[in-house]
Amino acid sequence: MGAVEEKQEKCGTVCLKYLLFTFNFLFWLAGGVVMAVGVWTLVEKSDYISLLPSKTYAASAYILVLAGAIVMVTGVLGCCATFKEQKKLLLVYFVLLLCIFLLEIVAGVLAYINYQQLNDELKQNLKATMTNKYRLGKDNEHITQAVDKLQEEFKCCGSHNSTDWEENGWIRSSASEGRKVPDSCCKTQIPFCGTRDHPSNIYKAEGGCISKLERFILDHLQIIGAVGVGIACVQLIGMVFTCCLYRSLTESYY
Template identity: 55%
Template sequence: MADAEGKNDTCGTVCLKYLLFIFNLFFWLAGGAVMAVGIWTLVDKSDYISLLSSNTYSAAAFILIGAGAVVVLTGILGCCATIREQRGLLRVLNAELRADLKERMVQNYQQPGQEHITRAIDNLQQDLKCCGSNSSADWREGAWIQIFADGRLVPDSCCKTPTVACGVRDHPSNIYKVEGGCISKLEEFILQHLIVLGSVGLGIAFIQIVGMIFTCCLYQSLKEEIY
């Protein structure tokens, strides 16, 4: 039951993260569309500006561009808020990891009906090159290590070169011994991915801001040509 709740929390967190970014992406697209209408108003109908004594027409175009800028800015702020929330979620995840990861490792590893957890732990230790939740010593408390491990001190997935029963030696030359264990490596992995996501989002917003600046420059150029 606890495992199912943990999976749902993780799924909910991931879904929330992507929904927030998709939401802000739509904001950016909407802002681009509004600014595109402003560009069309100025470029395609620029000849009409010289025929009008009022500035209403050009003012309307500027309003469209300004509205697009506001929408894009909203998207940027939303992205920043999302990143801040993700960092908050990372802190929550950190607390959950410290509370749950060790328990799952020592109690559920290689237990009947827990094959998915065993596989996840093995993949985690091999992919992140770590051993144990906080250190390799955590495995001494493991139910499987104490009863069924055939002399192993750690699972074979802790080994730098995994082979059958390689876990009988827990020397640093044989297994991964990382300060902070798998928790620190997993935290680092998640944070790096959040930074990448945030950087990509802000990069897209920056490109749109540059496009808005070029739009304003284009309008000024057209205005100078007309007058």
């Protein structure tokens, strides 16, 4: 009977090891996904970041990259602890999982709190940014590129509507060469198309670019939130497997 029980214990330990290894592999992949989302935000959407009044959105992207890297390292550590059956490593691994889990909760709460603040600041500052910085000085070239990209991709014109451009210093100067809005406002972009301020030629939708950018940020935060919740659920499973394996190894030792 003792041999049978010992065999069952060994089989249980082996099953837990392979379950935890599978979890770690999935966890490692999840870390790669999180890091990829962060890098994508920084590389593909870096222009939009320059239009935001605070660094909260950029900071969230850097946090994602860092969190993804930590998750991947933790996954490798978990694999080593599992196959070497090192109880101390398992404890370290469990503590890391718990810390990452708690950090995700804190980050989620902060993101929810800061979103409304970011949204309010965006509404207050986007028009001023377009009015005071678009094509006004070499120091603002990145702002000019970001605004043009925003209007082209989101098919919008101005912060709230196309009349916002009437206050822009470049539009009011001779340098605009008769343009009433930037060429990036045009439905069909050709040089000097911005000289014709008509609904058939430019985007006149109410709400302007600010509503489109607000929707973009909200959708992106929802993607980040969904990824975070998914990883958190996987982590809970991993912590349960880790506890079970640790207990099984302790019982086998004694």
